[in-house]
Amino acid sequence: MKKRLTLRKVWTVFSRQFWVVGATLIVFFPIYFMLTSSFKTQAEYTVNKFGLPLKFYLDNFNTALAGDKFFLRFANSTILTVGAVGVSLIIACLAAFAFARMTFPGKRFLFNLILSLMVIPPVVMVVPLFISMVSWQLVNTYQGTILIYTGLLLPFSIYLMTNFFQTIPHEIIEAARMDGCSTLDVFWRIMLPLAAPAVITLVVVNALWVWNELLIALVFMQKDDLKTLMVGISALRSRNYVNIPATMAGLTIATIPIVIVYLIGQRYFIRGMISGAVK
Amino acid sequence: MRTTKSEPFFFLAPALIVILIVFGYPIYSLVVLSLQRTSNGKTLFAGFSNFQIVFQDDVFIQAIQHNLILLICVPIMVVVALFLAILLFERIAGWQFYRTTLFLPYLLPITVVGLVFSYIFQLSGVLNDILNALGLQFLALDWLGNTNLALPTMMFVIIWKELGFGVVLFLARLMSVEEELFDAAKIDGANWWQLQLNITLPQLSTVIEFFTVISIVTMLSWVFNYVYVMTGGGPGGATTVTELYIYLMAFQYNRLSLAAAVSVLLLLVVGVFIFLELYLRDRSSVMEGLG
Numbered sequence: 001m002k003k004r005l006t007l008r009k010v011w012t013v014f015s016r017q018f019w020v021v022g023a024t025l026i027v028f029f030p031i032y033f034m035l036t037s038s039f040k041t042q043a044e045y046t047v048n049k050f051g052l053p054l055k056f057y058l059d060n061f062n063t064a065l066a067g068d069k070f071f072l073r074f075a076n077s078t079i080l081t082v083g084a085v086g087v088s089l090i091i092a093c094l095a096a097f098a099f100a101r102m103t104f105p106g107k108r109f110l111f112n113l114i115l116s117l118m119v120i121p122p123v124v125m126v127v128p129l130f131i132s133m134v135s136w137q138l139v140n141t142y143q144g145t146i147l148i149y150t151g152l153l154l155p156f157s158i159y160l161m162t163n164f165f166q167t168i169p170h171e172i173i174e175a176a177r178m179d180g181c182s183t184l185d186v187f188w189r190i191m192l193p194l195a196a197p198a199v200i201t202l203v204v205v206n207a208l209w210v211w212n213e214l215l216i217a218l219v220f221m222q223k224d225d226l227k228t229l230m231v232g233i234s235a236l237r238s239r240n241y242v243n244i245p246a247t248m249a250g251l252t253i254a255t256i257p258i259v260i261v262y263l264i265g266q267r268y269f270i271r272g273m274i275s276g277a278v279k
Numbered sequence: 280m281r282t283t284k285s286e287p288f289f290f291l292a293p294a295l296i297v298i299l300i301v302f303g304y305p306i307y308s309l310v311v312l313s314l315q316r317t318s319n320g321k322t323l324f325a326g327f328s329n330f331q332i333v334f335q336d337d338v339f340i341q342a343i344q345h346n347l348i349l350l351i352c353v354p355i356m357v358v359v360a361l362f363l364a365i366l367l368f369e370r371i372a373g374w375q376f377y378r379t380t381l382f383l384p385y386l387l388p389i390t391v392v393g394l395v396f397s398y399i400f401q402l403s404g405v406l407n408d409i410l411n412a413l414g415l416q417f418l419a420l421d422w423l424g425n426t427n428l429a430l431p432t433m434m435f436v437i438i439w440k441e442l443g444f445g446v447v448l449f450l451a452r453l454m455s456v457e458e459e460l461f462d463a464a465k466i467d468g469a470n471w472w473q474l475q476l477n478i479t480l481p482q483l484s485t486v487i488e489f490f491t492v493i494s495i496v497t498m499l500s501w502v503f504n505y506v507y508v509m510t511g512g513g514p515g516g517a518t519t520v521t522e523l524y525i526y527l528m529a530f531q532y533n534r535l536s537l538a539a540a541v542s543v544l545l546l547l548v549v550g551v552f553i554f555l556e557l558y559l560r561d562r563s564s565v566m567e568g569l570g
Contacts, residue, residue, distance in 0.1 A: 151301025
């Protein structure tokens with residue numbers, strides 16, 4: 001009897017692990033393929049696509065970095081990411097403070113309206129935005145693209161910060177008011193420092209979004225010197241078709257920063273990504 | 280908090296201005312544009328003729344059909360994510376590690392993911408090499424080059440990338456359920472299936488709804504990157520979707536009014552889901568504190 005029970009236990013553990021391990025292997029395979037291929041010569045890749053590289057061939061990374069203005073693209077992506085994340089953070093915190101701690105007519109309606117913008121796909125706005133941006137001469141400029149990204153980031157940012165500001169006790173604010181703080185003082189000296197964890201979450205999630213974005217970058221940064229990393233990468237397929245290992249090396253370089261940031265700031269990522277649904 | 284009457288608007292103004300520029304004005308001019316046509320450089324009112332033209336375009340009809348086919352991903356994602364989340368919730372050995380890895384694809388750029396998969400699924404790619412080595416030559420197909428296979432292959436990639444979000448979402452919700460609920464059911468002698476059906480599912484219902492709505496919106500209007508990077512809509516239009524149609528109409532064929540008409544249609548469809556989503560959200564009282 002005892003033995004049968006343990007056998008059953010083993011079977012339960014095994015059958016459960018089986019599914020999860022299977023899913024993990026499927027998740028890892030493309031990443032494994034990308035990494036190993038980027039260390040193979042072209043000749044080795046054609047005969048050995050699956051196995052580990054015989055020896056680590058690093059020239060692919062040179063090819064990837066030298067080709068297609070890699071550093072320029074990297075810099076463009078960085079400028080857009082830092083600009084849009086920074087500007088949207090400040091604007092969103094100001095608005096969220098008003099939503100969380102002030103009363104004014106139409107608050108709930110306005111908040112709902114901004115929330116609903118979260119689901120609107122950017123592709124819908126691309127055509128009219130492009131026409132406007134052309135007439136304002138903002139196509140192919142950092143400012144113009146940062147403006148668009150800022151707008152697209154705002155709904156989620158305002159939502160997340162409003163939720164967080166609401167958790168800060170009224171008493172703290174009232175005490176500060178008693179001590180003669182102005183509204184701006186309360187915002188700047190009390191709310192923002194207390195909101196640090198939420199701000200980190202927001203920065204991480206938003207930065208990732210801008211870094212990975214393709215459509216807006218494709219349309220509004222068309223000049224070759226202004227293209228972002230993702231736009232450059234999306235062109236690799238047709239251009240570098242023959243040299244797959246070098247392409248993989250380029251993809252690896254573009255992905256590694258994200259994976260490192262993820263592994264370090266895991267809980268911030270997960271918290272931010274699910275904050276729309278679970279509180 | 281006590282404030283003067285004008286103070287809230289001082290705090291809201293920057294956000295409202297940017298939102299008006301990026302959302303408000305474009306949506307207004309989108310509607311105007313969709314009702315116009317240009318002939319000989321003159322802009323004329325066209326009524327709904329742009330919409331009529333679009334609906335007579337087979338490419339557009341096909342694009343819609345492909346978006347609808349993509350919806351098949353939604354139930355698959357919900358069920359698989361639910362299953363994996365429940366396994367992790369039962370604290371199988373290494374569940375934290377699995378949570379980390381299963382969420383990873385969700386963070387990777389679609390551009391990178393799409394490109395890597397397009398090499399995996401090449402006719403002479405690694406998948407077919409493996410299948411050949413296993414003696415399964417008959418399965419070694421041109422996954423992205425065959426008109427019947429390209430869309431299902433793309434669906435696999437979309438699920439691969441988006442599934443982790445569901446797993447983490449469901450798991451987070453499950454972990455906030457009071458343990459006593461599960462313990463009580465176990466004491467009452469509920470078996471595994473009864474436990475999931477009577478405790479887990481009802482507890483998860485709001486997040487399942489949320490994830491379903493979000494996934495539907497994704498399949499209808501957030502798949503441009505996958506298509507653009509992996510197939511460009513090919514082979515022979517087998518993977519064209521509404522977003523790609525808008526993009527090509529506007530920036531390749533320069534038919535801005537037609538692109539605008541399709542955008543308006545897409546906006547209307549998404550609008551329905553936005554209301555649904557807000558309704559569900561309201562009911563789950565996320566915003567109770569707002570007053």
